[in-house]
Amino acid sequence: MTMDSLETKTDTATRYCSKQRHSHSSISIIVLASTIVMLVLPCTRTHTASQTAREEIQAIRGYDPSVTSDAQVAFTYSGLHAVWLHRLAHRLWIHNHKFCAQIISQLARILTGVEIHPGARIGKRLIIDHGTGTVIGETAVIGDDVVIYQGVTLGSVDNHGMLRHPHIGNRVLIGAGAAILGHVRVGDDARIGAHAVVLDDVPCHATAVGVPARIVGKGNTGHR
16 A cells, blocks of 8 residues: 555545534534523423423532532533433424434434433433433333432333333432333332342332342432
């Protein structure tokens, strides 16, 4: 291979990588801008979404002592971006625009590292802290004021039935790497330990740890 040929191939590869970086940056800007517009437009239709977004920002500020401003949360908290994009995808999903919903879901996964199926139902003020590797399945239901750490899976154990994924109550804390599998119910104010594998229901105010998970304590374990 001549030096001229090598230089030509190197230039081509450099230009390709540059285009890929610009393309990824453009997608990020477009997705973030469309999400912000959806959430803050001052019209009746988006009033609830805007209010929800403000509540979620304040919830994160109250939970994470490293946060110093609303702007820091809105522009740098990838778990929040995943939730916002999911709300847009879920709106499309329930109005039967399922292909568009899945496109947004996949963009969110690429941009944030969090994969939430558009069909999943998520309550208010969900905090996904760090978040990378978190997967939430189609029929999962998550209550209000839940905290989820990185690497959590809300998955299924089979491909049959209308309800295949977990139902998470209010004020539940799910530790890093935990897997909650099948249509199990995790009660209000429960805690799931890091890397636990939950295959059965967890009562309210209980703490579950281990593989498979076992109940190690009951009491007022709410994280808020």
